[in-house]
Each structure stands twice: as C-alpha cells, then as structure tokens.
Amino acid sequence: xxxxxxxxxxxxxxxxxxxxxxxxxxxxxxxxxxxxxxxxxxxxxxxxxxxxxxxxxxxxxxxxxxxxxxxxxxxxxxxxxxxxxxxxxxxxxxxxxxxxxxxxxxxxxxxxxxxxxxxxxxxxxxxxxxxxxxxxxxxxxxxxxxxxxxxxxxxxxxxxxxxxxxxxxxxxxxxxxxxxxxxxxxxxxxxxxxxxxxxxxxxxxxxxxxxxxxxxxxxxxxxxxxxxxxxxxxxxxxxxxxxxxxxxxxxxxxxxxxxxxxxxxxxxxxxxxxxxxxxxxxxxxxxxxxxxxxxxxxxxxxxxxxxxxxxxxxxxxxx
Numbered sequence: 516x517x518x519x520x521x522x523x524x525x526x527x528x529x530x531x532x533x534x535x536x537x538x539x540x541x542x543x544x545x546x547x548x549x550x551x552x553x554x555x556x557x558x559x560x561x562x563x564x565x566x567x568x569x570x571x572x573x574x575x576x577x578x579x580x581x582x583x584x585x586x587x588x589x590x591x592x593x594x595x596x597x598x599x600x601x602x603x604x605x606x607x608x609x610x611x612x613x614x615x616x617x618x619x620x621x622x623x624x625x626x627x628x629x630x631x632x633x634x635x636x637x638x639x640x641x642x643x644x645x646x647x648x649x650x651x652x653x654x655x656x657x658x659x660x661x662x663x664x665x666x667x668x669x670x671x672x673x674x675x676x677x678x679x680x681x682x683x684x685x686x687x688x689x690x691x692x693x694x695x696x697x698x699x700x701x702x703x704x705x706x707x708x709x710x711x712x713x714x715x716x717x718x719x720x721x722x723x724x725x726x727x728x729x730x731x732x733x734x735x736x737x738x739x740x741x742x743x744x745x746x747x748x749x750x751x752x753x754x755x756x757x758x759x760x761x762x763x764x765x766x767x768x769x770x771x772x773x774x775x776x777x778x779x780x781x782x783x784x785x786x787x788x789x790x791x792x793x794x795x796x797x798x799x800x801x802x803x804x805x806x807x808x809x810x811x812x813x814x815x816x817x818x819x820x821x822x823x824x825x826x827x828x829x830x831x832x833x834x
Contacts, residue, residue: 563590563701565626569647570712570828571658571682573691579811579826580605580689582658582682584647590625594618599634601649602793603656603684604811604828609793612656613649626699644695657683660693665742667749669724671707673698675740677720692720706834708735713785713816713827719743721785721816721825723753723776728833737776739783743820750778758786766796766806770831774812787814787829797834807832 564587571582581604589596601613615632628644630636637646637659646659661679668674673696680693692714700706708725720742725735737753758773773788789810797805808831816823 563625563699564588564706565590565699566697566707567626567628568694568696568710568830569644569658569660570694570696571680571691572694572712572714572827573682573689574714574716574826578606580682580691581811581828582656583809583828583830584658585830586628588625588627590621593621595620595622595625597629597631599631601634601647601656602809604791604793604809607791607811609791609809609811611793611795612654626697655683655685658693659683660695664692664720664745665740665747667740667747669698669738670751671698671726673707673724673738675722675724677722677742692717694720694722696722696724698724709829709831711787711812711827711829713787713812713814713825715816715823715825719816719823719825721827723755723829725755729757729831730833739776739778741818743818748818750783753778753783759788763794763796763806763808766804766833767802768804768806768833770794770806770808771810771829774814774829782819784817785814785825787812787825789829803833805832805834 567586569584573580584601587598596618598616599613600611603610603612613634617631619629628636633649633651635648636644637648639645644660646657649656659681664677664679666676676695678693678695680691682689682691694712696710698707708728710724713721722740723737725737727733727735729735737755739750739753741748754777756775757771758775760769761772763770776785777783789812791811792808794806794808797807799805810829812829813826816825
C-alpha cells in the first residue's frame with residue numbers, strides 16, 4: 516500500500532479493515548433515531564435510514580472520471596439492513612462493478628460504514644475512512660482520501676466534506692476531488708432526496724442535496740455548498756426544476772434529463788443536462804417501481820464571481 520501514503524491524511528496510523536468484526540468504521544451522521552413507534556410528539560416514526568456517499572471526480576479536458584460509492588443502512592428492530600454499490604464512469608460508459616446487500620445484527624451505531632465481500636476499507640484511528648478498495652482478483656479499484664478542503668453541516672444533520680483524493684485503476688493513478696456526503700432520516704421526516712456533485716477543473720466544486728424525494732406530498736427543498744478557489748459558499752434554499760424528462764418503462768416512471776437550479780437572490784444558477792446514465796428499477800408490488808438513476812451531467816454554473824463550465828454527477832431516486 517506504499518503508493519497511497521502520499522495522499523492519505525498524515526500523522527495518523529492507517530489500518531486495513533477487511534471484516535465486519537473489526538470494521539465498524541466511519542463518521543456517523545448526527546441524526547439518530549428518536550425511538551420506536553412514535554416520536555416525542557406522538558407522530559409515527561419512519562424507519563431510520565443512514566446514508567454515506569463517496570464520489571471521486573476528476574476532469575481532464577472534456578473527459579470526466581467518476582467513481583461513486585453509495586452506501587445505505589436501514590435500522591430495523593432486529594437487524595441492520597445494509598447496501599453498498601460502486602460505479603466507474605468514464606467516456607460515457609458506466610460500469611456497476613460492485614453491488615451487495617446484507618444484514619448485520621442490531622447496532623448502537625448502525626450508520627457506520629462496514630466492509631463486505633470484495634470491498635475493504637482503509638481507516639484511521641477515530642474511525643475515519645481514508646480509502647475504499649475493491650479487489651476481486653481479476654481487477655481492482657482503489658479510492659484514497661487526502662486532506663479536507665472544505666466541510667459543512669446541514670440543518671437535517673447532513674455532513675458534507677470535500678477532500679483531496681486519488682483513484683487507482685490497476686496501475687493507473689488519477690488525481691481529483693472526493694465528496695463525502697453523510698445524512699440520516701429518522702423520526703417523522705421523509706428520507707433525503709436527490710443530490711449532486713459538480714466540478715469545474717480545480718476552481719469550483721458544488722454539492723446539491725434535497726431534503727425529500729420528488730413527487731412526494733411536499734416539494735423538496737434543495738441546499739447547496741461550494742468551494743470556490745478556497746472560499747466557502749453555501750445556500751440554505753435553492754429551487755430546482757426538471758427542464759426535460761425521459762420515460763423509463765421498466766419502472767413506469769419518468770426520470771430527469773436536464774435541470775435548472777437557482778437561488779431567489781440571484782447568487783446561484785445552474786443549467787445541466789445528462790449525457791450518460793445508469794438507470795435501474797427496484798422491486799416492489801407495482802405498478803410503479805422504485806428507481807435509482809445516476810447521471811453524468813454537463814452544464815454551466817453562475818455565481819456572483821462569474822460563470823463556470825461544470826461536469827459531474829446527479830443522483831435521482833424514488834423508493
């Protein structure tokens with residue numbers, strides 16, 4: 516593992532975690548379940564869901580190299596249902612190289628990110644994830660996290676962090692930036708909604724996240740965070756419209772194809788369109804099925820300091 520040392524966070528020992536027994540290691544979203552059955556006000560409590568997402572992005576010319584990891588844990592009365600999925604996207608081609616679902620015994624820290632199967636973790640003391648390794652013998656993909664560039668907290672307990680990073684695909688090293696988004700849905704509130712990660716070279720990184728799914732009883736409210744040449748920006752309320760949609764017959768739903776995002780005060784606007792995607796239906800009683808869609812997007816972001824061409828990832832889910 517010597518090749519990764521230069522980009523790992525320094526001054527802390529790094530451990531390779533390969534099993535569940537020693538691997539409950541990750542930052543934990545601050546939201547915690549309020550209890551079973553009802554919350555403090557007597558409302559029904561939804562099943563607590565904890566999400567941790569890591570996205571590596573690197574732009575070179577007109578090419579985007581993406582490695583999204585989507586991790587979710589659902590805390591049930593007698594178990595924790597876990598899901599982890601990884602993709603590699605470049606040159607418009609998506610490779611869903613890892614997809615696992617499993618259960619573990621009940622835990623006092625269900626949000627912790629656990630290794631499983633061909634997925635291993637590099638962790639520091641203090642349960643901080645420093646890297647994710649996929650290795651099935653025939654191929655390997657390693658994502659390593661470096662120094663933090665910017666971090667924010669959200670009103671619903673979100674933790675948003677941008678870090679230096681590098682991806683190793685076989686012997687190829689690619690430098691870029693990593694988003695770590697952690698959030699939890701507990702109590703009577705709905706689970707978190709769509710989210711995205713946009714980059715413009717090394718000058719601008721933007722994170723978008725909705726507090727609820729599209730198509731629910733309440734319109735989703737978006738929040739935004741950005742690192743602009745080392746300056747930290749955030750927007751407590753953003754509007755988002757789907758400018759265009761496309762039909763996805765396997766789930767009998769429409770999914771977005773282009774987006775407009777803007778703030779009411781005129782300090783942020785984005786126009787985005789999908790140029791490639793990985794869209795998959797879930798299972799259910801029907802006729803409408805769950806759907807998860809990952810889009811590679813291109814477009815432009817406008818702030819008070821100027822306009823920036825961006826590339827990145829938009830994630831849409833209907834559960």
